[in-house]
Amino acid sequence: MKKILIVDDDREFLEEIAQALRLNGYEPITESDSVLAFDRILKAMPDLILLDLKMDKKSGFKVADEIKANAKTKKIPVIAITGVFTSQEHKLLMKICNIRECFTKPLNPVDIVNAIEGICGK
Amino acid sequence: MHNSRRLNIFLNSIVENIPDMVFLKDAAELRFVLFNKAGERLLGYSRKAMLGKNDYDFFPKKQADFFTEKDRQVLAGKKIIDIPEEPIQTKKGTRILHTKKVPILDEKGRPLYLLGISEDITEYKKASTEIENLRKTEHGLRESKTSLETAIAENKKDLSAAMRDLEAARRLADIGTLSASIAHELRNPLGVIKTAIYNISQKAKGRYSKEFKSHIDNIEKKIYESDYIISNLLNYSRVMSPCFEKVLISDVIKECEQDFRLKYSKFNVKLKVDIACLKGVRIKADRVQMISLLSNLLNNAYQSMPEKGGKVELTARRLDARKSIKITVRDNGIGMSKEEFLNALEPFFSNKARGIGLGLTVCRQIAMLHKGSLDIADNSLKGTAIVITLPA
Numbered sequence: 001m002k003k004i005l006i007v008d009d010d011r012e013f014l015e016e017i018a019q020a021l022r023l024n025g026y027e028p029i030t031e032s033d034s035v036l037a038f039d040r041i042l043k044a045m046p047d048l049i050l051l052d053l054k055m056d057k058k059s060g061f062k063v064a065d066e067i068k069a070n071a072k073t074k075k076i077p078v079i080a081i082t083g084v085f086t087s088q089e090h091k092l093l094m095k096i097c098n099i100r101e102c103f104t105k106p107l108n109p110v111d112i113v114n115a116i117e118g119i120c121g122k
Numbered sequence: 123m124h125n126s127r128r129l130n131i132f133l134n135s136i137v138e139n140i141p142d143m144v145f146l147k148d149a150a151e152l153r154f155v156l157f158n159k160a161g162e163r164l165l166g167y168s169r170k171a172m173l174g175k176n177d178y179d180f181f182p183k184k185q186a187d188f189f190t191e192k193d194r195q196v197l198a199g200k201k202i203i204d205i206p207e208e209p210i211q212t213k214k215g216t217r218i219l220h221t222k223k224v225p226i227l228d229e230k231g232r233p234l235y236l237l238g239i240s241e242d243i244t245e246y247k248k249a250s251t252e253i254e255n256l257r258k259t260e261h262g263l264r265e266s267k268t269s270l271e272t273a274i275a276e277n278k279k280d281l282s283a284a285m286r287d288l289e290a291a292r293r294l295a296d297i298g299t300l301s302a303s304i305a306h307e308l309r310n311p312l313g314v315i316k317t318a319i320y321n322i323s324q325k326a327k328g329r330y331s332k333e334f335k336s337h338i339d340n341i342e343k344k345i346y347e348s349d350y351i352i353s354n355l356l357n358y359s360r361v362m363s364p365c366f367e368k369v370l371i372s373d374v375i376k377e378c379e380q381d382f383r384l385k386y387s388k389f390n391v392k393l394k395v396d397i398a399c400l401k402g403v404r405i406k407a408d409r410v411q412m413i414s415l416l417s418n419l420l421n422n423a424y425q426s427m428p429e430k431g432g433k434v435e436l437t438a439r440r441l442d443a444r445k446s447i448k449i450t451v452r453d454n455g456i457g458m459s460k461e462e463f464l465n466a467l468e469p470f471f472s473n474k475a476r477g478i479g480l481g482l483t484v485c486r487q488i489a490m491l492h493k494g495s496l497d498i499a500d501n502s503l504k505g506t507a508i509v510i511t512l513p514a
Contacts, residue, residue: 016317083309105313109320
C-alpha cells in the first residue's frame with residue numbers, strides 16, 4: 001500500500017482527504033504543523049507528498065525546497081494543493097520547487113486520486 | 123414792391139438758415155440757381171463757385187450721372203423722390219445724405235426747377251453702426267458668457283464624474299483586496315466540505331436512497347456555485363493585464379466545453395457547440411482569460427436555469443471580412459432584459475439570490491482588454507443570448 005504524506009494546517013481537511021485516500025486504497029499520514037513537516041517526511045519516507053502551499057508557520061514552497069535539497073527526499077514526488085494560487089500564476093515557482101502538479105481548493109478528490117495513481121500507482 | 127422785397131428777404135433768410143442743404147437747379151440744364159449756407163458748409167464750396175455749374179463740375183462722373191438720372195426722374199415723373207441714403211464726395215471726405223428731390227412746376231405743369239433738400243446723416247449713420255456693433259458685441263458677449271457657463275457646468279460635471287469614478291475605483295480596490303482574502307479563506311472550508319461529501323457518498327455507495335442522493339447533489343451543486351463566486355471575486359480583484367499569445371480559439375472553446383460537461387455531468391444540461399467556422403483560427407488573446415470568459419458565460423447560462431436543467435448553445439461566426447469573430451452563448455433559462463444586463467455589469471450588483479454579479483463584469487472586462495465587446499443580443503426569444511466579438 002502506497003504511503004501518502006499530507007501536509008496541511010487545516011485539520012478537518014487533513015481528516016477528510018486522508019479518509020478519501022484510505023477509501024481509494026492508500027495509506028495516508030497527516031501532518032498539520034508545517035515546521036515539523038520535513039522531519040516527518042524524513043521519518044516516514046512516503047511514496048508521495050500532498051503539500052498545502054499556504055500555511056501559517058511556514059510556506060509550502062519552503063517545505064518543497066527542503067525536500068528538493070535533501071538527497072534522501074529529493075525523489076519523492078510532490079503534489080501541491082492551494083486555496084490561494086492558481087497553477088498558472090506560480091508555474092515557475094512550482095517548477096523550481098519540483099512540484100509535479102497543483103490542485104486548487106475546493107478540489108475534487110477523484111482528481112487527486114487519479115493524479116496520485118498516475119504518478120506512483122496504487 | 124416794398125412788401126414783396128421784404129417777403130423775398132424773409133423767405134431767403136428761411137432758406138438760408140435751414141440746417142439742411144437746400145439747392146435749386148433749373149429744369150433745363152440742371153445748373154444750380156440757389157444754394158444755402160448749410161450746403162456750402164457740407165460740400166466745402168462757396169455758393170459763388172457753385173451757382174451756374176452742374177453736378178459734373180463738382181462730383182466724379184459716376185456720382186454725377188447718378189444725381190442727374192435721379193433729377194431727370196423727378197422732373198419727368200413730377201413726383202417727389204426720397205433717397206434715404208446716398209454717399210457724396212465733399213472736400214471734407216465722403217458724407218452720407220438723406221435727400222428729397224422735389225419738382226417745381228410752372229402754372230402749366232411744366233417742370234421749372236428741381237428743389238433738393240439733403241440732410242447730412244453721416245454722424246447718425248456712424249452712431250447707428252456703432253450701436254449695431256455694440257449690440258453685436260453685447261450679443262457675442264452674452265453668447266460667450268452662456269457658453270462659458272455651459273463649459274464650467276460641464277467641467278464641473280466631468281470633475282464630479284471623475285471624482286465619483288475615482289471614489290468607485292478606490293472602493294473597488296478596497297473591496298477587491300478584501301474580497302480576494304475572503305475568497306482565499308473560503309476555499310479552504312469549501313475544500314473540506316467537498317472532500318467530506320465525496321467521502322460520505324463513497325461510504326454510502328449503493329446503499330443510499332433517491333432522497334439521500336438528491337441531498338448530496340444539492341450540496342455538490344452549491345459547492346460548484348460557491349466556487350464559481352470565489353473564482354469571479356479573485357478574477358475581478360486581480361489586476362488584469364492580459365498576456366497575449368496566438369491562441370487557437372477552437373481549442374479554448376473545446377477545453378471550456380469539456381470542463382462544463384464534466385462539471386455539470388450530474389445535471390440535466392444539454393450543451394450544443396457549433397464552432398466549425400473557427401477551425402484553424404488563431405486570435406491574439408490571453409488563454410487563461412479566454413477560458414475564464416467563456417466558462418463564465420457557460421456558467422451564467424447554467425445559473426439562469428430555474429430547474430436543474432436546460433439547454434445551452436455556443437455558436438460562432440466570422441465577421442467583417444474575417445477580421446473578427448463573434449461567439450454567442452444562448453440559454454433557455456429565465457432570461458434577462460437589456461436593463462438587467464446593464465445592471466449586471468455594475469460590479470457587486472445583483473438582483474439574484476445566486477451570485478454576486480461579478481461574472482458578467484469580469485467577462486466584459488476581459489472582452490474589452492482584448493479590444494472586443496460583450497453585449498446582450500436583442501431578441502424576444504426565451505432565455506438570454508450573450509454575444510462577444512473579438513478581433514481575429
